Amino acid sequence: MSRRPGLQSFLLASAALLLIQPAVALAAPAPRYSFDLPAQDLGEALRAAAARAGWQIYAPAQAVNGRIAPPLHGTMSLPEAVATLLASSGLVAHFSGQTVTIRAAGTADAATQATSDAPIVVTGTRIRGAAVAAPVIQVSRADIVAAGQTDLGQALRALPQNFGGGQNPGVGAGAGGTNENVNMASSVNLRGLGADATLTLLNGHRLPYDSAYGGVDISAIPVAAVERIDVVADGSSALYGSDAVAGVVNVVLRPDYVGLATSTQIGTSTQGGDFQQQADLVTGARWASGGMMLAYDFAHNSAIVARQRDFAGTLSADNTLYGEQRRHAVTATLHQDLAPGLTLRLDGSYSTRASQTAGGTDASRILYRPRVTMLSLAPELTAALGRDWTARILGTWGQDHTRLSSDFDITSSNPSINSGCVCNRAWSAETNVEGPLFRTPGGTARLALGGGVRRNGFAYSVVSNGVTTQDYNVARSSRYAFGELNLPIIAPGNAVPGVTRLNLSAALRYEDYPGMARMTTPRLGLIYAPARAITIKASWGRSFKAPTLYQQYMGYQTYLLPGNWYGLPSGNLLLVSGGNTHLTPERARTWQAGVTVEPAAVPGLRVEASYFDVQYRDRVAEPFPGSIANALSNPGNAGLVTFSPSAPALTTLVAGSRPALVNYTGAAFDPAGVAVLVDDRYVNIARQAIRGIDLRATWKKPLDDRRTLAFDLAGAWLDSDQILSAGQPQTRLAGVIFQPANLRARGGVSYEDTRFSGAVHVNYIGALRDQRFATPARLSPQATADLALRYTLLPARRSGEDPGLVVSLTVNNLFDTQPPAIGQTGPTDTPFDSTNYSAIGRFIALGLARRW
Known part of the structure; x- marks a missing residue:
């Protein structure tokens, strides 16, 4: 494939901008x-x-x-x-x-200056100081601690916009699709579009994928290392590239820290199981020219098994409902001035996690014992070019290895011992510049330009009883260039009637995946404030997601099935399923519009509401998830269902099958005896439509100069459906089991004074339908309550520091609400919707935090 000169020219132009000092108009009076x-x-x-x-x-x-x-x-x-x-x-x-x-x-001017000059990370834009034309949900470390949460996965699963299915702890058997937790990871899954459709960043840098499904394990980052989490639930491929269809989650680290702080929490489920032990520490330093922060986290929880829960009586007593895991995680960041106007920053993260789950039946037991190791480094060099222009050269390198260990039929005399690796690796390099262009009536127009390269690798192997059944090692590279422009047209100081503020933004990204596709993704944004108390934001854009390397390169399996099973008058049926090297990127068109109201008559009140719409096409899916018999009679399946296939084509398919052909006919494979070929390998066929409304309201009311009362409410209404392929009916997604509910909400009230703080929150999940059986069932709405109390025994020594000594009590699911039961399609299926509900029940924990 020929290479377009446009990308090379763009990269050369971006590099040239690093060497010049742009001219801008002289600064106007403030x-x-x-x-x-x-x-x-x-x-x-x-x-x-x-x-x-x-x-x-x-x-x-x-x-x-x-x-x-x-x-x-x-x-x-x-x-x-x-x-x-x-x-x-x-x-x-x-x-x-x-x-x-x-x-x-700080206690010294130099230390204060080092802290003040630490990096400012803005999510949803490449331009310093620019407002984002989409709602940004911010969850601070203080919010997480006040709620009694001890890992980032737990914190983000509480957001109504995030779906607990996909790759998350507790997701059980029978949930279908990618609802399969390989290694107890916690991946963000905005709108339920899949972990691979949400881009997760650490200080604005990419992390290596976890396991096979394109997500990132966010629980591998210690809470003690975090300053805040930004969630932009809006398509952002024009800014960040692949994966940002549902949005972006950016974990922003503390830039540095002075001193040493530790915390620990111990808790358990009152029904038994899930005995948790957690401890962390954070330390660091500041000096005249920089600073650093280092955080460590340890966590262990015991398993919850079926015999400990009344609602799981249909399972084998020792089957796992919530797996046991042990995790160690370290995250560090450093910023150092090398010379006036030249700063080096380095982020690093390392974690290990071992987990164990058991399944199967009494007659055939299964034990899964994966071990995960993740390492990531992200250096960044920032140079001040003058006139408020900056240039950055940055890179990322990381790897995430899941070592598989699965024992099947462990109670029999002939067990199957499986091992292997789901191993991801990634690196990237980028250069960009950002700065002012010219004055506008509303401020200064600013521009960001950049380009870079990125490469992801994936190695997958499975060894069963000493025989290798899967083994491949593949990689994919991409080259990209981007630009973003921010235009403040009118500012409050312009005193324009009916327009307090008007801001326009535009972004464009070109991405080239050699041998697969080239894409250009635009994004437009508008911020309009007709009055001081009202701000309207709107954005429109296109996004994309490259297929995962697992979907593209996993080996395919062949099955020879008797034709009379599917109503064929003669001959057999050959079914092919698995990966497809000809997959292309998934594409989406997204837009959103919302309003923020902050009435002057009610100081501290902020209400945000926004509508979003995502039209997602070319989604990678298996064409025939249901009955193959229905596929044979649908003329829309031409090209995927072939009658009287050629013998050479069949022989080639069977020869390339990994694992080898599975033959249910009782006779040797004969190409001449195959009447129908059904190709059920992954293809770009599915269309999804996702739309809904997000609502968020907060109000902080000072009672006096020491006491504050606060209220918060967040909700998400979601409507989504899917057409799997041409000729197939539209199916509902949201509101159906193993998919997000149509309505999720979380609201609460909190109180804080100089010593004591307390919060009560209610979590609501709307009704769900189970349509798997002849008679559909309805799961009623459910609400649970969480309580978090903290008391400061020793106050902070200095302003802005953590308190000296704090004790805490956390009670989640205060009234021990149980998940509603559902029917099982197999003897090992989890008998409740484990993507929307939890087996933990009431959980009580005591905590202690100390700053030394």
Whole structure:
């Protein structure tokens, strides 16, 4: 295939921009704004002031939580307003581009400067300080700790936009599709589109895939290392490339840390099983020219087995409902100034996890014991080019190896011992520049340009009783270039009637997968504020996802089946299923529009609502997930169902089968005896339509200068359906078991003062339908309640630091609500929907956190 010169020219142009100093207009005097803010929560006041000027603000939750800002009245610049709000707080502000970063004042000016200059990570845009034209859900470390959650997977599964199916702990047998947890990983699955359709980043950098299905294990990152998690549930391939169809999840690390802090939690399910032990520590340092942070996490939980739950009585008593696992994880980050205007940053993550689950029947037991090792490194060099332009050269390298160990028929005299590896590796290199172009009435137009290369590798092997049945090692490369433009047309200071703010953005990405496809994906964004209290955001774009290497290169299996099973008058049927090297990328068209309301009459109240629509085509799927007999009579299956196939084609297929042909006819394979060939290998056929509404409301109400009351509510209504292939009927997805519910919500109330904090949250999941049997069944809506209490025994020594000593109590599923039962299609199927409900039941934990 010929190579297009456009990509090479783009990369050369991007590299040339690293060597030049762009010219921009001279900075104009700082604009002044009219402020009228009452005394309120400091974080809310800072955000309101920044929004008034159209700037972005980042403030660590532990630095602003529990603080009350003074009233702010008058006309002044944004730096003057921020200085007034921070007076006597012990906090400092750093201004860069159109971004304000709040940090605790250090004991030395050099340390403060190092912290202030730590990287500012913005999710959903490549441009510093730019607002994102899509809703951004932020979950801070303080939010996670306050809820009593101990790993990121648990925290993100609580979001209504995220589906607990796919690759997540507790997903049991019989859930179908990719709802198969190979190794107890926790992968984000926005909108239920699959873990491979949600891009997961660490400080804006890609991580290696986990297992076979294209997800990333987010639980391998210690909570103690995290500053916040950004979730942009909107198609973002124009910015980030493949996988970002459902959206992007970016785990933002603490840039550095001073001192040493530890925490531990111990808990158990009141019904038995899931005895959890967790401990972590975080340490680090700051110095005149940089800083670093190191976090370690250990976690272990025992298994939950069928005999411990009344609703699992149909299973073998020792079958696992929730697997045992033991995990060690380390994450570190470093930033160091090498010279004036030149900074090196390095992120690294390492984890190991061993898990064990048991299944099968009393007569035929199965034991799974995978072990996972993950390592990732991401260096980045940032150079200031002058006139507020920056250049970055960055790379990533990582690997994730799942060592398989499965024993079948372990109670028999002739067990089957299987081993192998699901091994992923990845590296990438990128260069980009970003900076101002020219002044506009609403601010400064800014541009980001860049390009790079990326390569993913996948090795898969299975050895059964010493015989290799699967063994391949493949890789795929891509080259890409991107650009993004941000245009602030009108700002609050322009005093335009009916338009407080108007901002346009556009992004374009070109990606070349040699030998497979070339794609150009655009994205457009609009931010419009007709009044101070109302902001409207809208975006439109196209996204794509390359097929997983497992789907593309896994060996295919052949089955020879008697024709009379499927109503054939004579001859046999040859069924082929498995991978397909001719797969092409999946493609999607996405758009969303929403409104944010922050009424001045109710300080601290923020309400967001948005509508989204995803039209997803060329999805990789097996053409005939149901009865093969129905496939034979459908003329729309021409090309996949071949009558009177040629003998050479059949012989070639059977010879390439891995594992070898499975013959159910009782006679030797004879190509002349095959009447029909059914090709059920993965193909680009499915179309999905996903649409819905997200809602989020928060309100912080200061009771006095020490006490705060807060309310929060988040919900997601989802409607989705699928047409698997031409000629087949449309089927519902959302609202059906093993798929996301039509409605999920989480809401609660929390209280905080200088010593005590408490929160109660209610989780709601809507009704589901089970349509697998002749008589459909309805699973009623369900609600569970969570309680989290914390008491500070020793307060923080300095402003912005963690408290000295804290004890906590967490009770999840307070009333011990049980999952509704469902029918089983086989004796080993989990007798409840394990993608939407949990076998854990009521869980009680005690915690202790200490800053040394």
